[in-house]
Amino acid sequence: MSSVVQWAALAPLLALVGSLINAFFGRSLKEPAPGVIASLMVAGGFVLSVLAFIGLQGSDHGVQVTLWHYLLGGSLSVDVGFMIDRLSVTMMLIITGVGLLIHIYSIGYMHGDDGNSRYFSELNLFIFAMLVLVMASSFPLMFIGWEGVGVCSYLLIGFWYRDKANPDAGRKAFIVNRIGDVGFLLAMFLTFKVFGTLNIAAVNAAAPGMLYGAGALTAIGLLYLLGATGKSAQLPLQVWLPDAMAGPTPVSALIHAATMVTAGVYLIARLGAVYAMAPGAAGTVAWVGAITAFIAAFAAFAQTDIKKILAYSTISQIGYMIAAVGAGAYWVGIFHVLTHAFFKALLFLSAGSVIHAMGGEQDIRKMGGLGRRMKITGNTALIATLAISGVPFLAGFFSKDAILSSTLTSGLLAGSGNDVLYVILLVTAAMTAAYMFRWYYGIFAGESRVDKHAAEHLHESPAVMTWPLGILAFGSIAVGYLGLPEFAFPNLIHRWLQPATARVDFNELASSTDWWLIGLSILMVAIGIGVGWWVYHVRKGAPVAGLKDSTLAGASRGALGFDALYRILFIASGEGLSGGIAALDRDVVDRGLAGIGGGGTVLLSRLARLAQSGFARAYAFAMLLGVLTLVVVAALTGVLK
């Protein structure tokens, strides 16, 4: 069936074509044509991905499609080619599937906006780049997709460019991404130096033969991690994601929840073989993920913007995924990518529905009780909230639980303090449930704080927006069953992804211990929801009212001050350095060298001018001297014979 699988290579092309059509002809097309065209292209990509999925059922290996030769340099040879295996197909399904739903949703959300065709053009371009990223067979090609999604993210965040704040947010995202990209680039250079190739499959095949724990492998792992933190908004490069909420909400759903930000997880999962041989790097990955998850969850409590809460929640959830792949549980990380794509996209889209209905309002302090007026949005949002909190039988429960137990049992992390890791993630789970409860309750339940004018405008969103919500809600429940806890149930997704990812040893636990762990995580969820219920429903928010101006709240609101720190450390000093060098060049280097050249010439000419005195006798004397010198020299060298 490999021919069917090969056709999947066309999927990015479809998206690119859609993007170009909308770019060149979009403005002459009437709505909803641009959106429909874009959605059709993504739908085509989805169909191809499904076909490839079916095609790969029987075989373990993927299919490499080589298109043309890209780079050449001595022993370096890089092709433009795709590797369509189970891992990339899984990502493709997520990208095109969730992407399709979001495209359809956008037809409604962006209705009437005069940048409509530009929006869909850029969104399709994003799908193209993201597909290239996950399908690439070599690192440079992956990097093309990697930066490509960064470019699209920049364009879409700053979509409403009239307001300077939006492009500025886009710029922040782009530049922070670029810092991560330096890590990716250096990782590629080192990879070539160590492995002699930049083909991903070749590197993965060679990795097990390398020295376990070698410094070079660890360095490669850390450098790719740096790239991943940039793209996936993890410590220390997480500061761009909350600002990225300036873009249209479907963009936040697609790019900053379901796909682009998971690229880092994909990268590490893809390179599992290398990380499996570099426990130092893997441990660092896991710790970065866990700490980020905790800090982001902490920051989510004091936010008041409907999307910012979700942004921090995204950072936190990705932290979970990163922790999973750091532990060596690559399929678990991808599993959480899958479940998270559903419920996080759903959360964002329902937020978009709310914003749409509230005429642009995003402050949750001005919301409340909306579930009564917007039944579909409210109910789907509830499902998503329960899913992300890890309530049993919904998708998030299964994937989060898998993460928790894999960090505890990972052989790769043994000795890196994986117990502490487990505890951090466990506590974060409780926090997740709590802040998400606050989010849901503050918007959809409880008393209405909506002001009169907005209340009149309130309505449920049109079908083109609510249908995707429904489908995503279904997914937020159903998708979890692909990954039932392994110790007792068949786990489809693990079996599916196993051939495409590296194997890492995990300790087996007694069956009862496994049940205890599940019970423990359910307990955490219950605590979180319980606290939320008590504070917001029972006591109507009174216990936290006084905290609003406390340092704790301040720390949370400012996300532990990373943004402010970076502003001082990098932006201010960067501007200083920049201005300094520019001034240095203008005043010192330029004037200096010009001064040397010019001044030197003037000096020499002044010296020469001394000889031109005008005194005839001086000239006569000079002539005499000249002749004498000639005579003496001639006599000495024997020219005169």
Next chain:
Amino acid sequence: MMVPTPYYVALSSVLLTIGMVGVLTRRSAIMMFLSIELMLNAANLAIVAFARQWSASGAETALSGQAAVFIILAIAAAEVAVGLGILVAIFRHRVSTDVDELSEVRL
């Protein structure tokens, strides 16, 4: 009895030196001309002396040496005529013939 050539050469160099010193130290333009003439004639003397010395080896050597003297005398006369002409022209402008004051010839 022939006077040996070195005596003539010595006399010639003495005259040359006197002329040279005269050119370098005199301020009056006419005295500079005089000294230059002296130097020219010193050179003439040396040429004649050597012409006579080498006359034993052939008539042309002696004759060409003496012919050279005539040519030099003629050139000297021409050069002095031109130079005095320039000097008179300058004198009309500036009354003095002091060379040091004529230092505007500068490049």
Next chain:
Amino acid sequence: MIALAVIVVPILFAVVTGLAGSRRRAALGFGLFSTLATFVLALFLPGSSGISTPWIPGIGVTFTLSPTGAGSVLTIVAALTMIPTVLMAARRVERDPGAFVALLLLMQGALAGIFLARDLVLFYVSWEAALIPSMLMLGTFGRDKRRAAVLKYLVYAIGGSFLMLISILAIKPLSGAASYRFTDLMAATPHLAGATQVWLFIGLAIGMAVKLPLWPLHSWLIDFNEQNHPSGAADVAGTLYKVGGFGFFAWAMPLLPVAVNRVGPVLLGLAVATALYGAIAAAAQTDMKRLLAYASLSHMGIVGVGIFGLHLAGLNGAIFLLAAQMLSTGGMFLVSGMLYERKGSFDLDRYGGLAKSAPALAALSLFVLFTFIGVPGLANFPGEFLSLLGAYQHHPWAAAFATLSVIGAGVYGVNLYQRLYQGEEREASFDVGALEVFALIPLIAGILWLGIFPSPQLSRIQTQSQLIATPTASATAEAPAALAAAPARAGGATDLLGSTGVPGEGPVAPDAPLGGSR
């Protein structure tokens, strides 16, 4: 023959166009015809034969042109870039467009000479010949401070070239070569003593470093770009004329390998400094032209890093970047000229919100800008990537520092775009006209062609890169062997991978049953 034609055709048309003087239509017509014809001719360069005839037999100078290798790639791209340049120049130069276009065409001929010459003296003659039109363009058509700019430019250029000339004249007698032809020199220079090679190299290096440009000899570039004619056409010509890197690549380094080994690291350090310095200084500029000048300085720094990194990949990448930046930097300068048409100034503070009334211009210039800052998939990326990768192999720290300039590129690039196009608009403007679209199309086509299919050009460049003695020549066998020998490496750990240990063990258990591992 084609190589000769590529040089002669522009020069002939230059004469004709120069006679057109102030007749705009004639200038446009002749100029466009000439550049299109030259480009078509240039496309036939690969596969054509060269020329070699004695020129000044007394001192061993020949007239040798070779259409293969890196020179052909650069000539083709330069010819492509000239088409929109002449177009914009003919339309935008206020008085005497014929003269301006003639100067551009003269430059094109001289540049082709530089790229295709395989005789050292012919190379030098072309090098100097190209100086005259660029100087005249700056001095005659420049802006208010052009006199000082020209003076500075000349002093730097001629000062450097003078030292280069000494080295060039000395190299043949000292090495005992039969003529100044490259092949003859290559055969003879191995006989040169190390110290002699170093002195010859330094002489060449200074002249080429001025043209690269390499810090600290770069100051002429800033004023050159700032004071040139606002249409940007002369700046494009200036970009094409950044041939210092090519000089190192094609002449100084293949001929004097011992010197390269000794002096190379210093030059590499300077190149890294140039890359970073340019990017950092660019971020602080408020004048668009100066910003572009510093930014292109940064790119040339990366070219230098690639060249002095002494790895085949880096050498390929550096020359590829040299070609690519003709399109991207040239494109940016033409765009700046288009913007000047709208606002009459290069001061960034006067701009803002242009995307509203000029969305197509915004999109087109965004495309060129992204190429300019090295976004993968577009023309600059293969060159930058390979340059840095090549340098990393032997000088990881230097390459790492140079890679940081990528961040700087993001900063100045995005800042530039935003100050121009985002935000609220002050006064309405107009979108692209037919002229501007026609001007940008060849550049965009070239960017896509180089960005998507870099491989054919890279292999052509590599035929010339291989002439430079690199340390990898002996080490290429190691890396693939390391892969193949993996199972056999039980006892001896290679020095690439650090401390000793037993390979192949650890948590990775090759055939563990499904239940025990995840």
